[in-house]
Amino acid sequence: MRASRWRDSERIGDGLPGRIAGVLVCLIAAFHWTAGAALTMAPAVPPGAPEPWMNTALSPDARAELLQAQMTQNEELGLVMGYWGAKGNLYSRAVPREIQAISRDTAGIVPGIPRLGIPPLVETDAGVGIANGGNMRAGDEATALPSGILMASTWDPQIAFSAGSVIGREARARGYNVVLDGGMNLTRDPRGGRTFEYAGEDPLLAGTMAGAEVAGIQSEHVISTIKHFAFNDQETGRFEFSADIGEGPARESDLLAFEIAVGRSEPGAVMCAYNRYNDVYACENDFLLNKVLKRDWNYPGWVLSDWGAVHSTVAAAEAGLDQQSASGFDRQDYFGAPLAEALASGKLDPQRLHDMVHRILRTMFANGLMDAPALLPSPDIDAHLDLAQHEAENGIVLLKNADDVLPLSKQVESIVIIGGHADLGVLSGGGSSQVIPIGYAQLFQGPEDRVRTVPRDGRVFDPPSPLTAIAAEAPEAVVTFVAGDDIAQAADAARHTDAAIVFATQWMVEGYDAADLNLPGNQNALIEAVAAANPHTVVVLETGGPVVMPWLDKVQAVAEAWYAGNRGANAIARVLFGAVNPSGRLPVTFPQSEAQLPRPELPGKGLQNVPFDIDYFEGADVGYRWFELKDLTPLFPFGYGLSYTRFRTSGITAIGGATITVAADVANDGPLEGQETIEAYAAPAAADTDEMPRLIGWSKVDLKPGETRHVSITSDPRRLAAFDVLRHCWHIEPGDYVVRIADSATESGISVTVKLDEKDLPP
Ligand code: BGC
Secondary structure, three states: OHHHOOOOOOOOOOOHHHHHHHHHHHHHHHHHHHHHHHOOOOOOOOOOOOOHHHOOOOOHHHHHHHHHOOOOHHHHHHHOEEEEOOOOOOOHHHOOHHHHHHOOOOOEEEOOEHHHOEOOEEEEEOEOEOEOHHHOOOOOOEOOOOOHHHHHHHOOHHHHHHHHHHHHHHHHHOOOOEEEOOEOOOOOOOOOOOHHHOOOOOHHHHHHHHHHHHHHHHOOOOEEEEEEEOOOOOOOOOOOOEEEOOHHHHHHOHHHHHHHHHHHHOOOEEEEOOOEEOOEEHHHOHHHHHHHHHHHOOOOOEEEEOOOOOOOOHHHHHHOOOEEEEEOOOOOOOOOHHHHHHHHOOOOOHHHHHHHHHHHHHHHHHOOOOOOOOOOOOOOHHHHHHHHHHHHHHHOEEEEEHHHOOOOOOOOOEEEEEOOOOOOOEEOOEOOOOEOEOOOHHHHOOOHHHHOOOOOOOOOEEOOOHHHHHHHHOOOOEEEEEOOOOHHHHHHHHHOOOEEEEEEEOOOEOOOOOOOOOOOOOHHHHHHHHHHHOOOEEEEEEOOOOOOOOOHHHOOEEEEOOOOOOOHHHHHHHHHOOOOOOOOOOOOOEOOOHHHOOOOOOOOOOOOOOOOEEEOOOOOOOOHHHHHHOOOOOOEOOOOOEOOOOEEEEEEEEEOEOOOEEEEEEEEOOOOOEEEEEEEEEEEOOOOOOOOOEEEEEEEEEEOOOOEEEEEEEOOHHHHOEEEOOOOEEEEOOEEEEEEEEOOOOOOOEEEEEEEOOEEEOO
16 A cells, blocks of 8 residues: 555545545635635725725735726726737738737737726737747837746755846836746656747646746736746647646646646636647636636636637637637637627626626735836846846756866867857747847847858847857957868868867757757757867757767767847856856756657648647656656656856754754865755655655755855745645645755655645645
8 A cells, every 4th residue: 555655646545434534524624724814895986086996905806806896897807818919910800900009019909908007918928028929010129038947957946036026127118917928837758849939747846946937027017927837848739739647647747736736826827728638628628727826726817718728619618718818710700609609698698797897906906907007127237147147147057077177278279169059059849939139130230250150040149259258268269160071171170279169059948849859950960070070079959858968988078058039149158168057957857868758749730720639648757757767767866967166065853743854064175166956855665655755855055165064945835736626625645754955856866754644735
């Protein structure tokens, strides 16, 4: 029995009396959880306030009720129907002229109600900064932050919060009050096309980091949206597939990530996904929207659909969808007139419309949209670029550093930089999150031969260029660049320099998964040839997610820089030359090959518009837990990352009981200041357990040479529990657990055994 405590949570319990008692315990816990939320009392409206709902002493819910009482049903219907926000595009046929007149060339718009002072909701994508796909607002450059996976690699929620606040300020300066950012689908497959937008494979890490970013956005009085709820973990067949997974493992993996983010940040909106979950479209999925999100998590905000993710009127409304986004993307308008008809014919209870509107209005009040000035003065872009660089400096992951070749000596006399358009900038990911970065226009100015090298295939490079940033770090060196298309020429150039730095890229774009885990094109061969020509070859990866490295043994150093954003080049150069001691840790496992994945063949490959199922048979054993379960050795494990200094962790102690608190001393024994991330993993102690270790917490600390710090980490108890479907609660099985502090998911580190009490937690 004990061996499968986390896995068999859906199995019938030990006899009826036990089960009844269990349900009772869970219900009591759930009551305590929600009781506080119900007790909001509205104070009296002070005399002289312009409109009663503008009284900021009232709760957002009370204000929403007062405002809603003034609204006609038509006005209510207007607030639950969104439009594509771009002018003059192929969808404009569906957009009434008056909406086109107010659209702002952005992702979406929901008209306001001027007579009641309700502003329009103006939505922008902002996965890595204020998006401007296809440069549709010509010349609107914004701070291009590093990609989501780089943010997750910092393991620093404060940095994620700062990144969010950059987005919030730049959104508000443009008059956007809803940001479609907070992407956090789990990396179940490293080929996933949007891996770069998300926060990795672990629910605790992803939920914590994405939640912190959302909180940062909303700290600027801009509503944020976590997405894509839920299980939109690959792009292939995203409109068609059904992710099939039982409730217990679902709650312990992808849903837990969302639950943690919702708890940390109360995002104003949740975007339901394109795909189906257990056969039912996410945007009409009663289980996901009503039962999990709104009932169990007490979520007070609203659910808006992804662009083209709605398939019904009454079914979607009853399942918990609160707003159809971007009319014209769906096959037809399902809200708007059809919703009015459903209400008139009695097919839909008007209370549901009331609830949809209440959720939108109370969120607008809660985030200050009705009170704070809509527009901010121009933000301090230099400060934002500094933050972007700081994030990149904390999220670049050093994967290999043989013979301490890095940091490179500033005395090095000649360096050749090869490939990756490193003379232009660092690569960014494509799709709805695409930012036109600060300094982009300058790429198209200047010497003709340079301008000719700017790719015209949609790839956007964020300035400045690694070439200039590296030249600035090594002012005495002769730094040259070769494009890398001609392998022989690149190898020849490398043969005659002290060091060769190859920039290898993998361009990922929303809507497409990577065909495989190889660097595209000739890049593997290029690296092999350069490494054969120069013993001091360093590879800088600019990839959306994990890649394989058949040349790993032949190069001296590898740094994963992801898509590092504006000033990412400066961060890379500072890591390479030691101005920054690298501290990023992998938020995903790098496999040795596709054969190690739960589904070596990407599901749905080759299918066109055909529904198909993806059996998530690995359940909650995602990423490193899958590798552990199958006893597979990855290329690089989750949590891995090198430093230029040496850390030592000792003296582990732990306290059990209701949760685990683990502590240890961490010392910097090396010659340089640096940041160490102490990762804590736990698993049942039973030798025959089939429960894989879980990350239960971490702490990132800065240590001077010779310094020692005592670090303590307390687990979120849900991370120690299984979701008991029958009793509808989280359940911690009593017994011994091994807690390990280690440098990665595969390192044995130091460990201690601790006892946990039996405990139920609300769902
Ligand atoms: C994407 C969303 C995005 C929306 C609006 C969709 O295709 O999946 O992430 O927010 O478009 O641009």
